[in-house]
Amino acid sequence: MCGITGIFDTRGQRTVDRVVLHRMNESQFHRGPDEGGLHIEPGVGLGHRRLSIIDLTTGQQPLYNEDQSVCVVFNGEIYNYQELIPELQALGHIFHTRSDTEVIVHAWEAWGEQCVERFRGMFAFALWDRNRETLFLARDRLGVKPLFYALLDDGTFLFGSELKSLLAHGGLKRDIDPCAVEEYFALGYVAEPRSIFKQAKKLSPAHSLLLRRGQPMAAPREYWDVRFTLDNRTNETDASEELRLRLEESIRLRMISEVPLGAFLSGGVDSSAVVAMMAGLTEAPVNTCSIGFSDPAFNESEFAKMVANRYHTNHHLDMVESDDFDLIDTLARLYDEPYADSSAIPTYRVCQLARKHVTVALSGDGGDESFGGYRRYRLHMMEERMRSALPLKLRRPIFGTLGKIYPKADWAPRFFRAKTTFEGMAHTSVEGYFHSVSILRAPMRKQLYSASFKDSLGGYDAMEVFKYHAARSGTDDPLALIQYLDLKTYLVGDINTKVDRASMAHSLEVREPLMDHTLVEWLASLPSSIKIRGQEGKYLLKKAMEPRLPDDVLYRPKMGFAVPLARWFRGPLKNRVREALLGSTLADTGMFNRDYLEHLISAHDSGARDYSSPIWTLLMFEAFLRNVLHTPTPESPKVAH
Template sequence: MCGIAGVFDLRGRAPVDAELLAAMNRVQTHRGPDEDGFFREPGLGLAHRRLSIIDLSSGQQPMSSADGNTCLVYNGEIYNHRELAAELQALGYQFRTRCDTEVILYAWQAWGESCVNRFRGMFAFALYDRRAQSLFLARDRFGIKPLFYSLLADGKLLFGSELKVLKAHSHLPRRLDPQAVEDYFALGYIPEPKTIYRDVHKLCPGHTLLVKRGAAMPAQKQYWDIPFTPIALASEADLREELQQRIREAVKIRMVADVPLGAFLSGGVDSSAVVAMMAQEQQAAVNTCAIGFDVKQYDETSYARLVAERYKTNHSEHSVSSEDFSLLDTLAQLYDEPFADSSALPTYRVCQLARQHVTVALSGDGGDENFAGYRRYRWHMNEERLRSSLPLGLRRAVFAPLGRLYPKADWAPRVFRAKTTLQALARDSVSAYLHSVSLSSSEQRSNMFSPALKSELQGYSVQSVFDHHAARCPSDDPLSMIQYLDMKTYLVGDILTKVDRASMAHSLEVRVPLLDHELSEWVSGLAPDLKLRGQEGKYLLKTSMEPYLPKDVLYRPKMGFGVPLGDWFRGPLKQRLQSDLLEGGLADSGLFNVDYLRRLVSDHQSGRREYSAPLWSLLMFQAATRNDDLGL
């Protein structure tokens, strides 16, 4: 895995400063500790950090084509590169290496922008075409690999694998985007294409950007979307067998590496399925690792051990202390912008553990989105049955007043939190789903934000993000709709971002076979009741894995990857919460209603209310923006 960076002059051919390019590349050394490389010509600078995985002796970047007309920097893996190389050789292209980087170069020369449709894998790359005087940026279909860019006032386009790469340029504007602030406090992350800065953008998953010298900055162009096209009818037995074969094949092509390889093993269905398929494909024991907790309700290692023992893996475990909050500032630096998923802490630790044994690890990420595994899907569909039986106007008239009057019970199990359910029933399907996944309600955010910030928002709400994607969903099935929304928001903005930064901090490549696009396209076409049947999520996946995994692993309650934030804020982080939120930068920023922040802290620390999620969001916002000018 690697890091890429560059500068492209849209207006002319002004020289790119070598020291600047080196500085941009240096801040992402963790993404590629093995080598660095640079390419410069008037109006262009490309830089690369390499983590060597395949063809260790060659494949250095930036890589130029044999004719010198194209030059590439690339982060990722193209798993079908051998097949593509054979196809390109038949067209007359000659290869000097056996790496996938060179395949991308000649795929561009042969097929132009449509080359991305042929790639099976994870990737973010920038390809310079001297003849066309263009720069082509591309990102894989699910956004497994990141890519940031910004157009400066002088016509220079900056790009890089992490936001910190762009921040290394002294002229990068750092004005906060008020819409990103609203999105962040609703979701806990900033959804594509936004970043915390108005003038910096993320290239969206399944999108490209073709920039030409002398032309205006174009819009991003989509080349792929999850189809949800129904597949041919077949018996459940046949579908189980086909799913087994498809997962096994997706795992197999991700096991090619010239360095030690293993897998994360959480004890959940998804990672366990990946490990089971790996064990079918190699005779040697699979390397696995798991993170446990010293608090029982967060610990899944006993289930991971069941799978490790069944397949006799080389298994490593590490227990994370419930007092392991020392990473707070490390995480803020790692993610570059506010990021409030507290499971980033154990994710960082499991990547740290894995890197002691392997350079490449397979994960089970994407299983919940593909196969409808989240508990919230069950709740949403239960509510959806009632929503579909009553008109919206009647539901608003009946359930909205009840939702306002019913007492909030954050401490209670979900089944007793009727306030949330009543509020959801008073909404349409998309806004109800947004309400269920938000870390703070629209009312809380209105109370939290200052009049100045609300004025800057000009009525903007995170709802527009979900409405935008809902309007483009290729299915009108309510379960498929919320899966699609998660794939466009939570999966890329939270899950994949979390894993990419945590793994790359330790120079670890993570591959995600359950997000193989061919597998996901097929799964999207399955009937919804093969994903969520009654109250059983991942129905077909679980039944297809019964020959390979213990039922105690397949059919146990989902636990998640949480940390005890509530206890931290009433104990060891109590003073930090007070000082970071109620004194200094955050309180003086003009972005927040400090009286309301004081109430949040007081009510939580006294035990009157449970405000862990918004408090963690505020703490991570402060940590991530500590060195920024918070003025709007």
């Protein structure tokens, strides 16, 4: 796991300033504290920060082919590199290292742009081919590793693992994209391919980008997509056995390491399944790390301990006080753009704990999306059955009216909280799902924004993100459709972003066996009925793991990695919320309706409404403005020539 960055003159061979490239590279020091390297030639500069995991002695980057005409900087892991080496050697390529990085340069020489289709892993890399005068960038299929880029007005192309490396260049305009702000307040993150800045973009998952000197920049090319065929007619017994075999293979590949390795263990189904499978693949005890909370309503540590005891792991538990909210500014600086998932706090803490004991940790991320684990999936399926009973032309006026007049009863038992359901029923399936996952739903965003900011949006609605992906999903199965939407949006923009930044802040590599693309493809071939059965989510995974995990872990209610926001904002953070939301930082943007900000605060303080998620979203936006937007480009550090 590393950090990459670079500069490319798309128009010619202007000299790359070593001091500037070094500054960009060092801005990501936390991603790779072991070594740093630069490659500079006319019109091109590549930078790399290394966290040594495989081939500790000869895996330094930038790394070259035999005649040094091809150079690569790489972040991630190619898990099938040991299979590819003999195939490339048979084609005449000579290897000088034992690293997965060298596979990339020779695969490029052998297969060109199609090389990415041969890689199994998590990766973001940039490759310079001097003979072809070509810069090639690529990102892994599920967006585990990040890659930002920008084309400046003078034809300079910048890229980096984190947005901070582009900002460190000094030439990137810090003009905020209004459409990105709209996406953020709807979703809690800025969806690919946008970034918070107009001039910068994210390379979308499963895309590559080819730039040739002297030619206009082409659009990114998609090289993979998951297809929910649902046509695999296997039975439950055979599917359970095959799932165990596929999990075992995926986990075995991700246990290749020359440094200490372990796993996160939350006590949930996904991480417990990963630990159980790891324990069967090694004679040595597995290192496991858990976070416990002093507030029992958020504490899963007893279930993690249950699994740790069963498999005799070296278990490490850190208790975190429920008022662990001092990370707000730290998180804003880590994420570089607004990011509103409050579970970033415990994720940061568990990565901090894990790094004391291991350099690589396996996680259970991606399981909810592929196995059908989210509670919102079951609610959506229920709504879909209701939608199918009435055509949209009848539903829209009936349920639209009910949604408007029914009170928002956050305080009431869940059975009586029908407002959201009524609102969702007035929409199409895609609109209804977007509505259900939005932090601030459309009516709230309309009240939040100032008149001038609404004008700057030009009618843009974050719903367009979901509509775009839905049109490309290739399925009308209700569950498969929303799984596809989550794989393209929430998994990438929220989950993977959270884990990448939190782990790399502590120089920890996190690997993702449940996001192996071959596993995801196989799961997408299975019928939805084997993923959700009645009210039981992750049905197949739970059945497959029954021989290896206790029912108390498999069949308890899902808890999640949550923090007590509502209590914070009525207690220890009450004054901070008021200062942040009503202070000059947000006011000076001209984006927000102050009257509505005051309503959010007063209604939450009184207990009439639970506005904790919208308030946290605003709090993190204000922190972004102070810690990123208004922070000058850092001074250049001393650089060795």
